[in-house]
Amino acid sequence: MTIDARKLLFSLSSFLAAAITLAIVFSASLPRPWWALLTVYVTAQPMAGAFRPKMLYRLAGIATGAIVTIAVVPNLQNAPELLVLCMAAWTGFCIYLAVLDRTPRAFLFQMAAFSSAVISFPYIENPADIFDTTAGRVAEMTVAILSVSMVHAVLQPWSATPVIRDRAKSFLRHARRWSVEVLSGDNGEQENAYRRALASDVTELGMIAIHLPFDQRAAPITQRRVFALQQQLANTIPLASAAANRLDVIERKHGILPELNGLLVRTMDWLGSAESRTAQVGALIDECERLARQAEDRGDWPSLLAASASIRLAQFLNAFATAQRLANRIGLPGRLKIRDGHEQSFRLARDHGVAVLAGAATAAAIILYCAVWILLAWPSGSATAAFAALITCSFAAHDDPSPMIGRYLKATLKTFPLAAFYLFVVLPRVDGYEMLMITLAPALLWMGYIQADPRRSPEALPMFSCFIVAMGFLARFQADFSAFVNTGIAQLGGIVTTLAVTRLFRTASARWTLRRVMRANWTELALLADIRRPFRPGDWTARSVDRLGQIAQRIVAAPPGDDLHAADSLADLRIGRNVIPVRKALSHVPHDLRHDLGLVLAGVADHYRDRTLLSKIVPADAALLVPIDRSIDGLHTRLLDEYCRQALRALVAMRCNLFPEAAAPVLTTGKTTLRVVQGGRA
CATH class of the missing domain: 1.20.58 (Methane Monooxygenase Hydroxylase; Chain G, domain 1)
Known part of the structure; x- marks a missing residue:
């Protein structure tokens, strides 16, 4: 076996943060030390530079979730059905924003959804102590997030x-x-x-x-x-x-x-x-x-x-x-000259439809969990709802989260024997905080090392969740076998229920998502070619490249012979980039050429509108070839400025992409003279 020093340092840093967190929580007599310990490992990240924004977003999300809980739960305590509906709707809305955002800011929405769920659901039937409970949960999570952020920033400040x-x-x-x-x-x-x-x-x-x-260490960049x-x-x-x-x-x-x-x-x-x-x-x-x-x-x-x-x-x-x-x-001192024409950001493609589906599925799943829990009067049903909310929020962004949830279930099952061994064999012989941390070190360091490995990190969260929650980690040791089994069943019930609901509500195939991504690309191409619309080429290129990766990732799942294999997202990207110089040249050409270029752009816009409307790949209308050839002929016979030269090159490229098998156009031989002079054209 070989030990990766960097992964080991990460695991040691997380363990030290866990030790500090438990020391503070035990000293302050906070009611749920296990929740603070679990938060440490949920928020740990191998790159220190990523801690600071995520720490701020997570703290803001926790505060937002707590405020919503305090505002909603006491006012709807006499109508548990309406309370469940409101909390499920709030959680679904947060997941919608998290899936839509696709930046580290999504952690704010995820934590708002999750914190409100785990605070409110255990107290739906008895909301009298909701304020004290909320304060305790916020304090526990805040201590954990601050501890893990500071320890990792000091011990492994990787930029x-x-x-x-x-x-x-x-x-x-x-x-x-x-x-x-x-x-x-x-x-x-x-x-x-x-x-x-x-x-x-x-x-x-x-x-x-x-x-x-x-990231203070990123001064040169x-x-x-x-x-x-x-x-x-x-x-x-x-x-x-x-x-x-x-x-x-x-x-x-x-x-x-x-x-x-x-x-x-x-x-x-x-x-x-x-x-x-x-x-x-x-x-x-x-x-x-x-x-x-x-x-x-x-x-x-x-x-x-x-x-x-x-x-x-x-x-x-x-x-x-x-x-x-x-x-x-990158990373070297000194300034590097960058042209002012560069955009100040790189826009990502966002899909409101997929985000709505994720939010609606989360809300529906939570309503179902709570309905089963309340109807069965299950004592640990609140834990099931909380675990289900955690899992649903964690995998909401996937096309089909069920495979990930299946692996989550397997990792949980593998960790239960370890949790039982610690709870009933090791911990009864432990006395005091110091001995507790010494005995926990082997298990937590091992799981932390797995978390630092990108290939195995998805296994770490269910292992930590099972191990920490099953043992309880209360201020006073309690080894109750029935409580252990009941908690384990609640965890497994939350995972299994999540898996079942996911298969019912989130079985969106990669093929379905692929069609949505393609249609979004075609819609934006139609807008890009519409001269009545303003356009930002840098933003469009960024979104198209982002979608290119999404299409390439999913097209491998399309069955052989599917018409989606005929889609060439690179061809669409090339055509869009050729539309840009044609639009820029409109104000630099004579009226007759401007009319022909307008017809070309209108034809391209209509072509992609047709694709969007029919939701399938259709060839370009042969009538579009006429204005393209006329524009090429009109441009190539003139002395060209830079705008017209770029437009000519774009039209040649557009013809090759839209009509690759068309015969060569008939072009006028020889060049006429066209010079722009002050006061008119000569």
């Missing part, structure tokens, strides 16, 4: 900076392999795995960046630098895919020119080289841009395709090299 650096370099490694494969035309079985890993790395960077204002890195990483995915798409069209219909083929070979060689050779990328980018301009000057369709491939290669290399430079500078 967010190396985590961000490792995540960025992980992305770059995946991007290198994936880019070489797609540029060489070898899209193998790992395609979805690479997409999922790339999009996941980009999204997680933003999650970690939220912690930076709370700022949120703005991370967001700039995040945007560059997000840009590499559609740009590499776009270049590969153009190369595929050229190879199938016209054959790749030797000059372009040589450029492609040098690009793949650079991608396969070590990071020390990144200085060569400037020459590659210049060569790509030179080849693109030469091809555009020739003006025929194969040349425009070659120009599109070349410029996408240049943009990809620039984004990749910039991301690599930013990643290498």
Whole structure:
């Protein structure tokens, strides 16, 4: 066996925080020491930088849940059915906000839901002492959260900076392999795995960046630098895919020119080289841009395709090299110049429908738990409701939480013998606080070590829950076998009931969720192409990359032959990025061209509205090809400013994505002169 020092330090830190928490709780004679001890391990996180924001959010959530409990329970004490309905609705609403938020702020809503549930349900039938009970629960949880945050910050103050650096370099490694494969035309079985890993790395960077204002050791790195890195990483995915798409069209219909083929070979060689050779990328980018301009000057369709491939290669290399430079500078002193054009945040895609489903399922489950408990007059029914609320809140964000709850049940069953051994064999021979902590050390350190392992951490929460709750940890030792069995049955009942309710209410398949994500993507694409709507390209790109990861993660669950496999989320992402320069060019072209470009955008918007309405993949209307070809012809015959040049490149790319099998357009030969002069056009 090998012992990981970092995981062991994490476990020791958690154990020390648990010891401090129990000492304070015992000294203050708080009524539920076991609840404070469990809160220590529920809130422990391996990264210290993540403690401070989560600590604040959790404390705010506990306070919010306590306020709601005190406001609702005494006023509805004579109507337990209405009280259960109100608390279930409140818990469901909090879970809705937590699933919708998808940032560390979600801990506020989770703790508000959970704290109100565990405080109120045990006292639904006897709410006379609700204020004292609420104060005790808040004090216990507050002591635990403060203890674990301070101890971990002192003993293992691991900064967010190396985590961000490792995540960025992980992305770059995946991007290198994936880019070489797609540029060489070898899209193998790992395609979805690479997409999922790339999009996941980009999204997680933003999650970690939220912690930076709370991380004093992250002085050399700022949120703005991370967001700039995040945007560059997000840009590499559609740009590499776009270049590969153009190369595929050229190879199938016209054959790749030797000059372009040589450029492609040098690009793949650079991608396969070590990071020390990144200085060569400037020459590659210049060569790509030179080849693109030469091809555009020739003006025929194969040349425009070659120009599109070349410029996408240049943009990809620039984004990749910039991301690599930013990643290498993370954690190093000194300022790094970042363009003002970068967005100040990275917007995540949010799905109100999935969040509503999670909240409604949580509320319905809690109502069912309480109905069974009250009708059966079960003495430990309140514990069942509390455990059910804990489990439901913990796994609310999953498409189908039942597999996770099943593993939770198995881990609980495995821990019961250990809890019984401690309660009936070890603890009767323990006298005093010091001996209690010494005897608990082996079990808690072992579970804490499991919690520090990302692969096994889901097992830790049920193990801690079973072990701590089953033993009680009251101020005076009590070894009551009937109480132990009753508590164990209550825990298992809460888990089994949660599993049953989850299978009834939350059996949303990955295929169903996948369709929702795709429809949301199509809806935003239609809005992006609608010239009547304002648009923020950075926000749209961020949400699309986020959805790209969600689609890649779920599409593997679609059965073979399903029409969802025909969906190319990267093609949608490429089309959206091509809409952006066309919209920007509208105010820089003559009226006739502006009309044609407007028809193109309207056709794209209608195409994605049709997909959203029918909830399936439909090909673009062939009539859209006419304004696209007319716009390409109108732009390529003029002397182009930068906006028009970008629009021409976008239209060529859009035609390849929407109509890959269409015949080459008939273009006017030769260029006319169009110069913008003051007071009119000449």
